[in-house]
Amino acid sequence: MTALPPPGAAVALARSADRAALWSPRWRWSGSLIDLPGVVAEVEASARPRWVGWVASPDITPVVASGTHLARTWDITEAHRLQHGGWSVSPGRAWAAANGLDLSDLPTTPADDLFGFASAATDSEDPDAVVLSTGHLRPEAGTDRWLTTDGRIQSWARAAYECHLAQLGECSPREVATVHSESAAALLCVELERDGLPIDRAEAERLIAASAGPRPTNADEALAARHDRDRRVLDLVPGAGRVDLRNPARVLELLASVGIAVPNTRKWVLDAYRDVHPVVPALLAWRADERIATTYGYGWLDTHVGSDDRLRGAWSACDGAAGRMTAQNGLHNLPASLRPAVAAEDGHVFVRADLGQIEPRVLAAVSGDQTFAAATRADDLYAPVAERLRVERPVAKVAVLAAMYGQRSGAAGEALAGLERAYPVAMAHLDRAYAAGQRGQPVRTFGGRLVRTDFGVDTTPTGADPALDAGRGRFARNAVIQGSAAELFKAWAATVRATTRDLGASIVLCLHDELLVHVPADHSSETVARVATALDDAARRWTGSEEVRFVTDTSVVRRWSEAKG
DNA sequence: CGGTGAACGTA
DNA sequence: CGTACGTTCACCGA
Numbered sequence: 001m002t003a004l005p006p007p008g009a010a011v012a013l014a015r016s017a018d019r020a021a022l023w024s025p026r027w028r029w030s031g032s033l034i035d036l037p038g039v040v041a042e043v044e045a046s047a048r049p050r051w052v053g054w055v056a057s058p059d060i061t062p063v064v065a066s067g068t069h070l071a072r073t074w075d076i077t078e079a080h081r082l083q084h085g086g087w088s089v090s091p092g093r094a095w096a097a098a099n100g101l102d103l104s105d106l107p108t109t110p111a112d113d114l115f116g117f118a119s120a121a122t123d124s125e126d127p128d129a130v131v132l133s134t135g136h137l138r139p140e141a142g143t144d145r146w147l148t149t150d151g152r153i154q155s156w157a158r159a160a161y162e163c164h165l166a167q168l169g170e171c172s173p174r175e176v177a178t179v180h181s182e183s184a185a186a187l188l189c190v191e192l193e194r195d196g197l198p199i200d201r202a203e204a205e206r207l208i209a210a211s212a213g214p215r216p217t218n219a220d221e222a223l224a225a226r227h228d229r230d231r232r233v234l235d236l237v238p239g240a241g242r243v244d245l246r247n248p249a250r251v252l253e254l255l256a257s258v259g260i261a262v263p264n265t266r267k268w269v270l271d272a273y274r275d276v277h278p279v280v281p282a283l284l285a286w287r288a289d290e291r292i293a294t295t296y297g298y299g300w301l302d303t304h305v306g307s308d309d310r311l312r313g314a315w316s317a318c319d320g321a322a323g324r325m326t327a328q329n330g331l332h333n334l335p336a337s338l339r340p341a342v343a344a345e346d347g348h349v350f351v352r353a354d355l356g357q358i359e360p361r362v363l364a365a366v367s368g369d370q371t372f373a374a375a376t377r378a379d380d381l382y383a384p385v386a387e388r389l390r391v392e393r394p395v396a397k398v399a400v401l402a403a404m405y406g407q408r409s410g411a412a413g414e415a416l417a418g419l420e421r422a423y424p425v426a427m428a429h430l431d432r433a434y435a436a437g438q439r440g441q442p443v444r445t446f447g448g449r450l451v452r453t454d455f456g457v458d459t460t461p462t463g464a465d466p467a468l469d470a471g472r473g474r475f476a477r478n479a480v481i482q483g484s485a486a487e488l489f490k491a492w493a494a495t496v497r498a499t500t501r502d503l504g505a506s507i508v509l510c511l512h513d514e515l516l517v518h519v520p521a522d523h524s525s526e527t528v529a530r531v532a533t534a535l536d537d538a539a540r541r542w543t544g545s546e547e548v549r550f551v552t553d554t555s556v557v558r559r560w561s562e563a564k565g
Numbered sequence: 566c567g568g569t570g571a572a573c574g575t576a
Numbered sequence: 577c578g579t580a581c582g583t584t585c586a587c588c589g590a
Contacts, residue, residue: 294585319580478580
């Protein structure tokens with residue numbers, strides 16, 4: 001046993017509530033959880049291994065909390081999601097899939113097993129064995145209840161190592177690259193949760209007050225403020241009395257009483273009636289204020305913005321559909337009107353960068369359409385497309401979006417036919433995805449993520465319900481684009497994370513095609529340059545060529561609201 | 566009390 | 577509203 005693992009080796013990490021283990025073929029460590037961050041930091045500095053774990057977040061959190069930066073990881077859960085689709089993953093399921101075991105005899109976890117069948121099934125097994133005689137993992141193996149000795153934690157880490165090897169054996173080189181960047185994204189999620197998003201609390205209070213009124217000091221004041229907001233709508237309809245504006249059915253009746261008959265009260269429906277009666281614009285304004293008051297109001301500020309003025313929420317590296325990142329507590333759906341409150345700390349700035357026209361560029365990459373790829377060399381992709389189709393730019397744009405998202409408004413029809421002639425390879429790729437979805441068959445993103453489309457097929461056979469089939473078709477067509485774009489974005493974010501760290505930069509927000517990097521002001525120009533380089537590098541690695549060009553719009557700002565909208 | 570749909574914020 | 581996601585509210589049925 002050498003003093004440290006060899007450079008670049010894979011090292012698996014496992015932990016219980018108070019102990020931890022590191023396992024690799026040639027180097028192992030066991031010890032207190034308290035000592036784990038120090039040991040990991042030492043190994044990272046000397047060997048830069050690929051850290052392997054069942055799931056990034058709980059196992060790695062103590063290391064991330066200590067501030068140690070890990071360059072390379074392999075997240076078994078993310079690898080499984082990529083290879084096999086779906087979102088919910090247990091170690092036992094990932095192990096079974098990686099080793100080609102039959103899922104029908106997958107043992108249930110004792111927590112799911114109210115009658116104790118699982119414990120009965122393992123009664124005859126070696127109590128210290130992680131792998132049962134069936135080849136499956138012991139269902140309770142990852143729990144603190146079972147991880148009671150250093151030997152068992154070592155075994156659990158070793159099983160992670162072996163599971164990662166089995167997954168690796170099933171991956172193409174491109175999928176390996178995707179697992180690496182998805183794993184980095186999962187680690188980034190832990191760091192995002194640790195660091196939070198800088199908030200100018202005073203500005204946030206002012207913006208909330210503008211919508212919700214001054215901060216109430218007791219329940220009665222809160223009720224009164226709510227009543228005041230309601231009155232500004234109800235006073236415009238004589239006799240409205242105490243209509244409950246929060247009940248859509250009552251609002252429908254209220255609108256009918258002033259002669260407005262609508263199928264529902266959604267904003268885009270009511271927008272057409274703004275000039276018909278003053279209650280309509282008042283109601284829409286009430287809705288916007290009510291959204292701030294309830295969801296992004298004082299309660300939100302007090303609960304989710306810490307004493308260090310950082311907004312924190314849970315992050316997930318991929319959603320259950322195509323694989324985009326998700327975030328909670330408003331990090332992904334903060335109303336634009338509150339963005340001025342997202343402000344860099346003193347002496348710092350944000351480098352704010354978003355990917356321009358990401359989805360059509362991704363379509364060029366995933367479809368391998370050489371002609372469409374040529375269009376991505378332009379800063380504005382729609383210009384060469386319009387030229388080729390002999391239409392105006394707005395028409396070309398609508399046609400491309402219609403092709404990717406599914407057309408409903410008829411205006412795009414003729415230009416769409418032009419697209420079919422000009423870019424048959426790209427259009428065929430979209431058509432194939434649509435057809436696969438209709439049949440309930442899975443599709444794969446460019447990086448290899450399996451996206452299942454067989455929802456509903458157990459109850460309704462494919463073909464029996466054309467509306468459901470069409471829904472699956474649209475979903476599949478969108479998933480290959482949206483999911484592939486998410487992969488490129490995560491590869492970019494992971495590269496930015498790796499290459500701007502020495503500048504004191506940290507990513508504080510990921511928003512599908514937009515990165516917010518918090519950095520000391522005197523390093524802003526260098527960060528801008530490296531963010532651009534990171535995109536070139538990530539795109540070259542991800543596409544495996546130079547054919548498709550990706551572009552960013554980057555600016556240096558003090559507040560998120562500055563520049564672009 | 567949990568589940569569902571409406572509504573709306575973001576991309 | 578083309579597709580996703582997260583959050584809150586009111587309603588429904590138990």
